Amino acid sequence: MHDGTSSRSRGRNTRREFLKSAAAVAATGLSAALPLGCGGPKAKPNSRATAPTLSQVNGPRSLRAHAAAHGMLVGCAVNPDRLDGDADYARTVADQCSILVPENAMKWAALRLTAQQFDFRKADDVVVFALSHDQKVRGHNLCWHNALPGWFASTVTRGNAAQFLTQHIQTVAGRYAGKMHSWDVVNEAVDVKSGRPDGLRDSPWLELIGPGYLELAFRAARQADPSALLTYNDYGIELDTQEQIDKRGQVMMLVRRLKARGVPIDAVGVQSHLTAGDAPGAGLVHFVRELREMGLQVFITEMDVNDRKLPDSVPERDTAVAKTYRDYLTMMLAEPNVNTVLTWGITDRYTWLNGLAHASRPDGKPERPLPFDYDYSPTPAFFAERDAIDSRRTGAQPGGDPYAPFKPGQGSPRSQYE
Ligand code: XIL
Secondary structure, eight states, X not given: OOOOOOOOTTOOOOGGGHHHHHHHXXXXXXXXXXXXXXXXXXXXXXXXXXXXXXXXXXXXXXXXHHHHHTTOEEEEEEOHHHHHHOHHHHHHHHHHOSEEEESSTTSHHHHOSSSSOOOOHHHHHXXXXXXXXXXXXXXXXXXXXXXXXXTHHHHOOTTTHHHHHHHHHHHHHHHTTTTOSEEEEEESOBOGGGOOTTOBOOOHHHHHHOTTHHHHHHHHHHHHOTTSEXXXXXXXXXXXXXXXXXXXXXXXXXXXXXXXXXXOOOEEEEOOXXXXXXXXXXXXXXXXXXXXXXXXXEEEEEEEEEOTTSOSOHHHHHHHHHHHHHHHHHHHHTSTTEEEEEESOSBGGGOGGGGOTTTSOTTOOOOOOSSBOTTSOBOHHHHHHHHXXXXXXXXSOTTOOXXXXXXXXXXXXXXXXX
């Protein structure tokens, strides 16, 4: 294991001291305990004459302040290298978010340099940043078919896979035990196209361990960190297209199987990678309500809105993207068991969509899928997200505890999946 003794020029604690310092931050609640070099408000010049000023979107007007007033959490996926190297990025994340998730830094490929070594430096950076800014952290993720390290295929076999997975979860979830809001324990395990009656994806974990790998992962996670909310996370379950109806149905069946076996699962993450113009509808609302009847929360875990089908005009794209944010979040946040929203990034500058062959714009222009644009000005999507947060009428009251135990409501909808 790396001993992580290098120190940074800005005087951050050494990684060796991480657990001690993070615990101290958590215990004292001193947000200034760890200097992070992202000082007070500093507006970037913006060429758009009508661009909102920073003071219109930070402090009491930030997403996190509005979310707190409604007993909600709001945040984004972050990259520790940007937190370290881009002061505007760090300031925006600090201003706007009450919950962070590492975009890549807690994936197997990031943590497992070799079969024997873990490198927690980047992951620790995210946790330390969050704790020092009074932010929660989601872990992403403990078990996924992607982002497996190069050595995995030649090292992990049917004979040792269950042990590898268990030890990974013990080590990673154990390291951050007591500090995490939630963990994506299993990511994207359902794939209708794999053609199995149980809907499970043909993945290395399925092949090496069998369908029991999900149960194994959730039980190991609960044991390693009894206080984190354990989440099953998936995409392509938002719309009422036949493909997504089928996948959503398989996710529901999976969750039911897990619950029936007493597997510890607390939440379902709906990734919410949408395309401008998408109109999620009744199917997703039924899904959320059925999960609520089962005592599960729903987190919006990775929202962004792709504008690749729209023409070049920025105002046109921004309007359509914002409408999709508004409609989707207003619908979802009307449900009491949806109280946490994360976007997959905070600024268009670093969106993963620009690197995706199948999702980037045919004209090669950068996408505008997030609440802040390339220059850290808030986009119409910012205001749509904030308005949707303000539209919340149900669930926790202002100042309430977003972690209050779930209480099943009345008016149980009949299952769509029976
Ligand atoms: C993506 C990251 O954003 C990229 O930087 C990386 O190259 C690939 O993974 N669903 C997930 C996330 O659960 O982990 C993915 O993140 C996006 C889709």
